[in-house]
Amino acid sequence: xxxxxxxxNILGIETSCDETAAAxxxxxxxxxxxxxxxxxxxxxxxGGVVPEIASRAHIEKIYQVIAEAISQAxxxxxxxxxxxxxxxxxxxxxxxxxxxxxxxxxxxWDKPLxxxxxxxxxxxxxxxxxxxxxxxxxxxxxxxxxxxxYDYQSPLxxxxxxxxxxxxxxxxxxxxxxxxxxxxxxxxxxxxxxxKGNPDAIRFPRSMLGAESLxxxxxxxxxxxxxxxxxxxxxxxxxxxxMDEKEIADIAASFQAAVVDVLVKKxxxxxxxxGAETVLLGGGVAANTELRIAVxxxxxxxxxxxxxxxxxxxxxxxxxxxxxxxxxxxxxAGLFADLTLEPKVTS
Ligand code: KG4
Ligand code: ZN
Numbered sequence: 379x380x381x382x383x384x385x386x387n388i389l390g391i392e393t394s395c396d397e398t399a400a401a402x403x404x405x406x407x408x409x410x411x412x413x414x415x416x417x418x419x420x421x422x423x424x425g426g427v428v429p430e431i432a433s434r435a436h437i438e439k440i441y442q443v444i445a446e447a448i449s450q451a452x453x454x455x456x457x458x459x460x461x462x463x464x465x466x467x468x469x470x471x472x473x474x475x476x477x478x479x480x481x482x483x484x485x486x487w488d489k490p491l492x493x494x495x496x497x498x499x500x501x502x503x504x505x506x507x508x509x510x511x512x513x514x515x516x517x518x519x520x521x522x523x524x525x526x527x528y529d530y531q532s533p534l535x536x537x538x539x540x541x542x543x544x545x546x547x548x549x550x551x552x553x554x555x556x557x558x559x560x561x562x563x564x565x566x567x568x569x570x571x572x573x574k575g576n577p578d579a580i581r582f583p584r585s586m587l588g589a590e591s592l593x594x595x596x597x598x599x600x601x602x603x604x605x606x607x608x609x610x611x612x613x614x615x616x617x618x619x620x621m622d623e624k625e626i627a628d629i630a631a632s633f634q635a636a637v638v639d640v641l642v643k644k645x646x647x648x649x650x651x652x653g654a655e656t657v658l659l660g661g662g663v664a665a666n667t668e669l670r671i672a673v674x675x676x677x678x679x680x681x682x683x684x685x686x687x688x689x690x691x692x693x694x695x696x697x698x699x700x701x702x703x704x705x706x707x708x709x710x711a712g713l714f715a716d717l718t719l720e721p722k723v724t725s
Contacts, residue, residue: 390702394468406706540592
């Protein structure tokens with residue numbers, strides 16, 4: 379009888395924006411423990427992430443979060459096979475905290491270091507639990523900082539097909555929420571009030587950037603909402619304070635419908651272009667129920683039906699499970715970083 383192979387345990391660390399997260403994942407799939415310390419309360423009064431505040435909060439929390447992941451996972455440092463960290467893209471002052479912690483542990487514990495692209499990790503969050511998927515796949519990653527479409531052939535090298543030329547989809551949700559005086563983060567707040575609104579009430583623009591383009595632009599729709607509330611070129615009075623809940627709900631629902639419409643159309647176009655058999659959906663905005671439903675409908679209604687894999691809601695927003703899970707594939711491929719690893723603002 380051959381001895382059972384010990385699964386590879388990876389400690390993942392994530393600090394690219396406003397969540398300080400750590401997780402221990404075995405064999406790329408089994409979540410031994412995951413912890414996310416959210417900074418939402420610190421940033422909400424500014425209506426967005428303030429980099430300096432994010433960086434300080436990561437420094438305060440990073441030790442505690444890593445220690446908690448390891449102790450709750452009931453592993454010791456000897457059971458950890460590698461340390462993985464998201465080193466790009468993100469806020470440099472935030473990334474540097476996770477990268478420094480990961481390099482320190484890698485050196486002190488003599489464990490291999492694995493560098494992870496945060497967006498590629500978001501793709502992984504849609505499939506970390508799956509045994510196999512039919513390829514090629516199109517991956518749509520929609521977050522606060524990015525909106526990107528990928529041709530996904532392997533976990534190691536997703537190929538970028540298109541991305542936003544201005545605001546990310548999540549950023550548009552957050553900014554429109556600020557205009558509508560809804561709480562931060564805007565995505566969940568808009569989704570909640572939009573349930574009471576009519577998505578056909580206002581026809582906000584859908585920027586497609588040309589019939590064949592796989593890039594996105596969401597700054598126009600944000601401005602359209604602003605002008606709707608404040609008059610063209612902001613020359614009118616701010617009507618928000620005098621609007622009743624129904625009118626705000628109609629604006630939120632109509633805005634959400636326009637964003638979802640663009641995301642779904644571009645994903646369909648990308649799927650057609652690469653002959654995708656599968657669609658993957660991840661990132662914070664992928665927690666949005668209307669988007670999840672619309673992408674599912676698109677997958678079911680195309681001539682050759684596509685299978686959709688969506689990240690579980692708790693792993694749509696930033697977390698370290700996706701980092702540790704993707705790192706497993708890099709571990710198997712022997713793709714390690716060294717102590718010169720640095721954070722990178724872009725990918
Ligand atoms: O992936 P994520 O946690 O951070 C980045 O990598 O940027 O995404 C955060 C974004 C925020 O803009 C937030 O408003 C948006 O995801 N978001 C949502 C929902 N939940 C979070 N957007 C729409 N609907 C939601 N339910
Ligand atoms: Zn993210």
